[in-house]
Amino acid sequence: MTLDTVKHAESTPDTEQPYRELGLKDDEYQRIRQILGRRPTDAELAMYSVMWSEHCSYKSSKVHLGYFGRTTTEQMRSKMLAGIGENAGVVDIGDGWAVTFKAESHNHPSYVEPYQGAATGVGGIVRDIMAMGARPLAVMDSLRFGAADALDTRRVLPGVVAGVGGYGNCLGLPNVGGEVVFDPSYLGNPLVNALCVGAMRVEDLHLAHASGTGNKIILFGARTGLDGIGGVSVLASDTFSGDETTAGRKKLPSVQVGDPFTEKVLIECCLELFRSKLVVGIQDLGGAGLSCATSELASAGDGGMAIVLDRVPLRAKGMTPAEILSSESQERMCAVVRPEDVDAFMLVCAKWDVTATEIGEVTDSDRLVITWHGEVVVDVPPRTVAHEGPVYHRPLERPAWQDTVQAPTALTRPSTVELRDLVLRMAASPNLASRRWVTDQYDRYVRGGTVLAQPADSGMIRIDEETGRGVAVSLDSNGRYCKLDPYQGAKLALAEAYRNVAVSGATPIAVTNCLNFGSPEDPGVMWQFEQAVRGLADGCVELGIPVTGGNVSFYNQTGTTAILPTPVVGVLGVIDDVRRRIPTGIGAEAGETLLLLGTTDDELGGSEWAHVVHGDLSGLPPRVDLAGEKLLAEILRSGSRDGMVSAAHDLSEGGLAQALVEACLIGQVGARIFLDPDQDPFVQLFAESTGRAIVAVPRTEELRFTDMCTARGLPWRKLGVVDPESAALEIQDIGTFTLDELRTAWEGTLPALFD
Template identity: 40%
Template sequence: MENLPQVLKQHKLTQEDYAKILSILGREPNLVEIGIFSAMWSEHCSYKSSKIYLNGFPTRAPWVIQGPGENAGVIDIGGGYGAVFKMESHNHPSFIEPYAGAATGVGGIMRDIFTMGARVVASLNAIRFGDITRRDLIGAKHRYLLRGVVAGIGGYGNCMGVPTIGGEMSFESSYEGNILVNAFSLGIVKNDAIFYGKASGIGNPVIYVGSKTGRDGLGGAVMSSDSFSEYSKALRPTVQVGDPFTEKLLLEACLELFKRDLIVGIQDMGAAGLTSSSFEMAGRSGSGMVMYLDKVPMREAGMTPYELMLSESQERMLICAKKGCEAEIMEIFAKWELDCAIIGEVTNSGKMELFWQNNKCAEIPIAPLSEKAPILKRPVSENPSYLDFIETLNSQELESKDKNAVFRELLKSPEVCDKAWVYSQYDSSVQTNTIVSSGSGGASVIRVKENGKGLGMSVASQARLCYLNPKEGAKQSVAKVGRDIALRGGRALAITDCLNFGSPENPEVMWQFKETCEGIKESCKALNTPVVSGNVSLYNQTNGKDIYPTPSIAGVGVIDNINNVLCSNFNKEGLEVYLLKSKSVMPEFGASLVAKYFGNSIKGVTAKISLQDELYLWSVLNAANERGILNAAVDVYQGGVAIALAKACVRGNMGCKGVVDLDFKALFGEAPTQVLVALESQNIAQLKIMLGDSNFELVKIAILGGENIVMSDIIIPLKEAKETFYGAFEEIIETF
């Protein structure tokens, strides 16, 4: 091949990779084959830097129907039904083209769900940007990115008729060069009607359905497996262009298809497009496949086999049909006005054979492509030193700050204040199943009409803590989503993850990744919340600056009684508010919100979680809710007790008066495994009896009522607190 070094460089392949390709093929590859190997061996598709650390994740439980390895995970939610869910990243595309990148991220994750045979019923997102309060070009850029991403998420989800019911958002300088856009979707499926991505049965036809193939998204998987630099503006053509109206038709057509016994398997054409879908389907079955690429529906003239195999045009599926069912399948897709073309068939060769106008243009053994994919044992720092260059937090100076002034600033910070400007752009009530959505705080809840139960779901990542202590941050992120579900009266059953990290070529980033994986393993095992699906996004680095290690965790749990969903708003006068907390943890300033805004550094002592205590807290919350002891409960999270109490009061339109003098650390320090509960005075004795001689304590904090929020030295009129909380975010977006 001419200019081989340049070709390999363009495809992010090394000389060692090329030697493996020669060994697999027994000859020199052509450009189409080079492109296929490049896509399938990209970081995005092969997990070559991360796979060795993902091994060992807890993935099994009696309620797990399908764990990692398919398009999405599935758990049993009772009554013969399952919840299908997954979370994936669309970080690089969203940074390059925020609307299209975010929109196609939503579309892609939805296809992963309905490919399994499920109707998509809910979406969440976790999005992260640089400091949007900056009055400079960086601040302006990230407000622009935020507007585009939110519009893209809403634009696609709303058109699909899928409610976006919750999410998480954070703003850190580490995301200035790489924003994060993580999309989660969940669907409902009959347990005996789940479909998988496989292609088996010699002679069975391979059918292409959905939109036509264009040149958009060409090389997207490879682009997502590289760091950004100044040339990144030129990557715009690698971002896909989505059409939610076509995807809606595709969803309905596929659901109709699933009701009939017509297919063997189905696979979304996601990253690496036709390449990944065809190789994965054949690979799972140990079969071969022949495809005639000139039969692929095309929307642009002069397309080549290389482009057809690597395009990431949206809204496309690959089907392995049962022989003899072709006409019926084509009739279904014609009804929904979608392209449908027979482009190949399953063989017993164990090879992928590609033809273009009757000439063979590629032939690759399928199993070796995946079995011999590079698995890299990248250098891992034994003694990471990145924190050595950061100043240590001066706790004494922090605690000397005026409590009232600190409280007011935190209440209007973009991490704390209400994000109605964002979630009002999302349709959260379509499908009429939403019980709790964005704006209520904590986990979102939908009802499952099919079995009469509820599903709680939450997403979180404690990125600042992960930066200081990746293992501890990962443990607490897993615990956080389970606690949110318990605070709705549910029990967390499983998680999906989206592991966002910097460049794997940095040994300290690989240390962060390794530690994070260990934290997830430890937490999921102790809390009995297996990992059923997930995604890894590396190379979130620009000009040598890596993002914070950001493992986004989404948890899903069942609520047996949808009429007993626990409220998070403090809205009844006279209720008493207690801090229910583990005695094993005390609030600290390290990685806290107050340290970020008022300290000289976030680097300080951090609170450590007791997973046994965390699990016990979940059981107490469930039992107390079932007995009707609690009126409302809320997690103590960013901003500590002061902010948790204020938000619950503001959302409930209720003042409060503190009954205990809390010092600065007790007000604003942060720790896991602590919640605020509001209850009638006559129920307190029952709660204390439930706790018995456990490792938990109840501390009376406040009584609800009045026109002010009062705690220790903090006093603010409820009206002013509401104006600040509900108005700050829009002011940041529209005024700065």
């Protein structure tokens, strides 16, 4: 084989190279030549192509993502130990504990190969948490598919769910919550967003940098293979053609293949290495593989790096340097280790039967130099690969159709006598039906630290067994709201995730995100993206909590049809003692008072009712009042701390009717509900006004709790009472629903579709 070494590249400037096939634009290729003062070698071209991809470089989103940093105040940063730009955000939760969490997308690979695409998405986000020095504690997932009865949804969804469950279950990590949403816009482009949360002592925080001349670079974990060549880095940086056949998919880069048992051992190995203080810097190998790990470590360090590529353990014969550098084989980590610690590092890896190889060292130069059998195949300034890629100021323009879609359609509303049937129809609709068919495939309680999990509003994990300190986390978004108004839609996603954490009794303290949009080359999509970023950032300022990191996923469209703009927002909350948690389902104590907190307005634009009954998307989404959300959270926290609240459930999609159905079924008790005679029963039951929650309050605490709400200015209304003797939900003037009747409607939909 003739190697395209640096020396050969210098002497053959006119050699044609397949840069377009690798996703590089003409001007990007010319810029690489200017940086190097010559044409790139094949290996260098591979590195730049994957690292300058949309997925890795954020070249279309950087100019907008900077708004997060510009709006984050010092007070918001005060508890943040690591933020945007690191593998994951880290926050101080007190008592010497730090928690790290982040969400990532694996959308395109999950369409091509649902099981492995979803499985390796979980594996990748877990390694991001490991790379911060933390033990991964739990995962969540936010999933979106085409119409529930579509043929391709039946291909994709079972594989994705099996992949998420299979990988997480084998790792021994509980899956504590998330979303499953159906909408025709996701047909051909499902969204698979995975979140992981981990914990560590504050002093154990690790960052990704290669510092200290002479320190060694050690690659450890699985061997490098041909799977995932250009995988997520290239796959997530272009649109699908619309050819959903097997032949159409064969043209795409291969999807990574995961081995959760290897990753489980890798987790334990990493934790022992951290405890033994044997690691100076560490980086996981995910998107762009070794290209990313070497260039980012060197770029963030204080020198250069020299890598001997032929030392990399391979599991395929005949791999070229370009393939080795671009491979996204899973379960691999790259560490910077002091020379005197190398032997101890290797002993720990041997103990856990983890393959570990010294592949290079930190140098005092400003270059990343990679050799292959003695010849230099890469000689680049690492920052130009990792952090100084293209930055695009893409054209953005408010779509011409925006005014049209915001004009409300005159939809026929049901009469009062039709509301009983509507409650059941809505409860059985795909987006509101029970997710039990999905979550029963996940282990929610492995490790014994799970305090709350699906179908609770948020997942809660105990961090410290001695004190009971824990964290709650929620993932939320509503693409329909965001299409109607992306600025308000992003705020609404933030508000719902914040509220879901608050109703558990936890205090929301930090945000992560996964921003899923269509092609950035569409000015309308870029306008949606810019508006959503500003909405999320401005909302965080109002709530006083920072964005600690996240992910951008562009090119989520098939042909010219983009998905609904879907900024998925994750909120992390902390609770001093998980024994004070507030459950979602109402309890069995007869006579407990049910209160509705917040104000209900005639807000049905983009609602689940409009979607299910009329197939309509028009009007304006609900008004968002983040000051009201903050007050609601404070009231719920006080109620939790003082033992005044025995259950709480937020109101969101489907409104009050859906919240009542879920609260009764989760708690397995009945209730008697009294509607406000001065307001339209339909609006009361199905409007999706924000800042609302149902709470169950012991009779002995009712006056104290309502006095607190009144004094703090939080609207409340007595909604009804818990009635476990009836085993039914009775809504005055609407009808009585037995729990068996409700359960049949709520739990029957997904099994009927996918079993």
